[in-house]
Amino acid sequence: MELKERVAYIVISLLASVAVISVILIFVFIAKEALPIFFNPEIKKEVNLRTFFLTRDWQPIGLEPKYSFLPLIIGTIKVTIIAIIVALPLSLGSAIFTAEFAPKRLREIIKPVIELFSAIPSVVLGFFALMTIASWVQSIFHSTSRLNAVTAGFALAFAVIPITYTICEDALNTVPRELREASIALGATRWQTTVRVVLPSASGGIFAGIMLGLARAMGETMIVLMVSGNAAQITWSFLDSVRTIPATIAAEMGEVAFGSTHYVVLFFLGLLLFSITFIINYIASILLERTQKRLRGER
Numbered sequence: 001m002e003l004k005e006r007v008a009y010i011v012i013s014l015l016a017s018v019a020v021i022s023v024i025l026i027f028v029f030i031a032k033e034a035l036p037i038f039f040n041p042e043i044k045k046e047v048n049l050r051t052f053f054l055t056r057d058w059q060p061i062g063l064e065p066k067y068s069f070l071p072l073i074i075g076t077i078k079v080t081i082i083a084i085i086v087a088l089p090l091s092l093g094s095a096i097f098t099a100e101f102a103p104k105r106l107r108e109i110i111k112p113v114i115e116l117f118s119a120i121p122s123v124v125l126g127f128f129a130l131m132t133i134a135s136w137v138q139s140i141f142h143s144t145s146r147l148n149a150v151t152a153g154f155a156l157a158f159a160v161i162p163i164t165y166t167i168c169e170d171a172l173n174t175v176p177r178e179l180r181e182a183s184i185a186l187g188a189t190r191w192q193t194t195v196r197v198v199l200p201s202a203s204g205g206i207f208a209g210i211m212l213g214l215a216r217a218m219g220e221t222m223i224v225l226m227v228s229g230n231a232a233q234i235t236w237s238f239l240d241s242v243r244t245i246p247a248t249i250a251a252e253m254g255e256v257a258f259g260s261t262h263y264v265v266l267f268f269l270g271l272l273l274f275s276i277t278f279i280i281n282y283i284a285s286i287l288l289e290r291t292q293k294r295l296r297g298e299r
Contacts, residue, residue, distance in 0.1 A: 030274055033267035046261045052268075058232035058243070060252065060262045067265050069272075071232040075149070075242030079224055082153020082238060083217040087160040088210060094161075095168035100194045111169070118162035126226035129155030134227060143239035147229035150238050155223045164213035167288070171205025172198060174292055204291030211284035215277045221246040245273050 036043050047067050057066040094114055098107045133154050134146040141150065175198050183193040199206070229241020230251065249266050256263045 027274060027278075030267055030271045034264060034271045036264045037268050040264075043261050043264055047265060056234055058248070060265070065262065067261075069245075069269070071234045072243055072245045072248055072269070074234055075228065075232070076218060076244040076246075078149040078238055078242055079152045079156060079228060079244055080214060080217040082150055083156035083160050084210070084214060086154055086157035087164055087213060087217075090157070091161045091164035091209070091213070092168050092206065095165050095172055096194060096199075099169050099172035100190065100198065114165050115162050117158055120158070122159065122220065122222035123226070125155055125158050126223040129223065129227045137239075141239055145229055145239070145241050147227050147241055148239050149228065149242045152224045152228040152242070152244075153238075155227055156217050156220055159220055159223060160213040160217050163216055164209045167209030167212055167284075168202075168206050171202040171209065171288070171291060174205065175201045201294075202291065204287045204294070208284040208288040208291070211280050211287070215280040215284070218280075219246055219273065219277050221250045225250055245269050249273075 037047060038044070046065065051067055052069040055066060055068040056070060057068050058071050059066040091114075094110065098110050102110060129151060130147075134151045137143060137148070137151045137154065138146045143150070179197050179201060180193050183197045184190070188196070224244045225247040228244060228247060230243045230247060231241035232243040232248070233240065249270055252262070253266055256266060
């Protein structure tokens with residue numbers, strides 16, 4: 001190996017190591033701040049796992065603080081469901097069109113435009129949703145509140161579409177052209193080839209894109225903080241105001257007393273969110289890698 005190649009290898013390895021070590025250190029820091037829940041006697045008197053998952057109220061400030069995770073988890077799930085329902089048909093449909101049907105010149109326009117959404121700041125999307133989408137949702141569904149899970153989900157879909165579209169389109173493009181040509185040679189139309197050959201072959205990559213979009217939706221902060229209503233309540237209506245885990249951490253961390261029970265609980269929420277999104281991203285990366293190997297004929 002020449003000197004230049006060896007130096008480049010060392011630099012790239014160091015950069016990769018820094019990225020991995022940074023993620024590990026973030027996890028360690030969050031876990032360290034959350035561990036007093038299990039080991040600090042004073043904090044254990046106020047909160048425990050039963051408090052988090054078997055009570056109904058999140059009211060951390062008051063004479064009798066309440067720290068139920070259920071309204072926050074339900075709020076996160078409701079917003080995420082709406083975001084995926086809206087984003088999935090748009091992103092997958094766009095990916096199929098650009099990968100299978102669009103002329104090359106049109107493809108070169110559509111792809112950058114959709115991916116450009118990822119460059120829009122979350123606060124801008126939140127402001128747009130606050131001023132426009134909220135009014136549309138209220139007028140269409142006649143909801144009592146403009147700020148609810150549906151409004152937040154629609155706004156969040158704009159943040160989910162770029163990543164889901166990119167992964168799905170890449171998965172479709174990795175399907176060997178020989179499979180398409182063989183299907184068409186047997187008399188199938190382009191649409192039949194797409195539905196019965198291309199989509200099944202790229203299903204693992206498409207599912208990985210959906211998973212990454214799911215993780216993106218669950219971890220978004222600013223959009224849901226602005227347009228979800230921030231009401232920590234347990235209801236099954238998607239037209240009620242909700243509060244998500246990321247929004248709770250963002251709204252309350254700046255005002256909490258260092259080392260207090262509230263402080264530790266917020267870090268435990270962060271640890272829970274970090275673990276969920278990490279697992280989702282890990283599963284998505286495995287599925288994507290397996291899809292690519294299968295399409296290359298590897299085991």
